[in-house]
Amino acid sequence: MEGEDVSRAGATAVDERLDAAFTALADPTRRAIVAQLARGDATVNELAAPFALSLPAISKHLKVLERGGLISRTRRAQFRPCHLEADMLGEAMSWIEVNRRIWRERFDRLDDHLRALQGDDRD
Amino acid sequence: MTDPGPGPELTYTRVFAAPRELVFRCLTEPEHLTHFWGPVGTRTPPEAITVDLRPGGVFETVMVSESDGSRYTMHAVFDEVAAPERLVWTEPASGVTTISTFKELSGPRTEVRIVQRNVPEAFRRPEAQAGFRTSLDRLASYLTQQTGATR
Numbered sequence: 001m002e003g004e005d006v007s008r009a010g011a012t013a014v015d016e017r018l019d020a021a022f023t024a025l026a027d028p029t030r031r032a033i034v035a036q037l038a039r040g041d042a043t044v045n046e047l048a049a050p051f052a053l054s055l056p057a058i059s060k061h062l063k064v065l066e067r068g069g070l071i072s073r074t075r076r077a078q079f080r081p082c083h084l085e086a087d088m089l090g091e092a093m094s095w096i097e098v099n100r101r102i103w104r105e106r107f108d109r110l111d112d113h114l115r116a117l118q119g120d121d122r123d
Numbered sequence: 124m125t126d127p128g129p130g131p132e133l134t135y136t137r138v139f140a141a142p143r144e145l146v147f148r149c150l151t152e153p154e155h156l157t158h159f160w161g162p163v164g165t166r167t168p169p170e171a172i173t174v175d176l177r178p179g180g181v182f183e184t185v186m187v188s189e190s191d192g193s194r195y196t197m198h199a200v201f202d203e204v205a206a207p208e209r210l211v212w213t214e215p216a217s218g219v220t221t222i223s224t225f226k227e228l229s230g231p232r233t234e235v236r237i238v239q240r241n242v243p244e245a246f247r248r249p250e251a252q253a254g255f256r257t258s259l260d261r262l263a264s265y266l267t268q269q270t271g272a273t274r
Contacts (some may be wrong), residue, residue: 118141
């Protein structure tokens with residue numbers, strides 16, 4: 001178990017899912033899209049309206065959000081309204097997940113720092 | 124599982140290939156903390172770290188976003204200081220208490236265990252408490268902190 005983050009059993013699958021959600025939310029345009037969808041379902045055209053972006057550019061953002069599990073789209077017709085997956089958003093936003101990630105990264109860097117300290121200048 | 128405080132107890136554990144005294148110093152000295160404390164996309168300059176290492180002393184870190192210079196402060200007060208074994212601090216704003224224990228293993232290696240207690244319900248399901256707008260604002264600042272994304 002050494003060198004491992006043992007904070008929770010089965011954390012890997014959860015981490016992978018959340019990584020995709022965090023990646024999706026790292027972009028300000030995608031956060032604005034999420035904020036708009038929080039007010040209700042919307043089509044690609046409706047979502048594109050507030051932005052100075054082409055439809056293909058918006059579609060690209062929507063695909064990233066979809067991969068992150070944050071939105072879903074119905075299959076029907078050309079409208080395909082986007083729907084916010086609030087549960088996933090809630091999970092990605094929870095302080096617990098954010099904090100867990102912060103400590104994991106912190107430990108990674110502390111590990112690097114300790115190696116550098118002991119390699120260069122035994123102290 | 125009987126937990127006296129509200130909310131779950133969160134635990135983060137890691138084994139480091141270093142003697143316990145050194146690991147403890149890394150968690151308590153600004154010139155070390157500056158190397159690893161801030162989330163990705165931020166830096167935490169040593170002059171922006173306060174460690175008054177005694178019960179009642181202040182533990183404060185200012186994390187600066189590398190992309191837009193925005194600042195995030197963690198303010199805490201030490202409840203217990205027992206070098207090099209145990210360190211407890213509480214963030215008054217949230218009431219969250221962080222307990223760090225340092226266990227010596229052969230090698231020399233050190234197991235660091237971080238336990239967080241009194242995590243408020245609002246932190247567990249922000250959308251249930253604060254409504255979506257607030258959550259999204261909070262999300263945006265968390266993510267900026269996480270990724271250094273420009274707004």
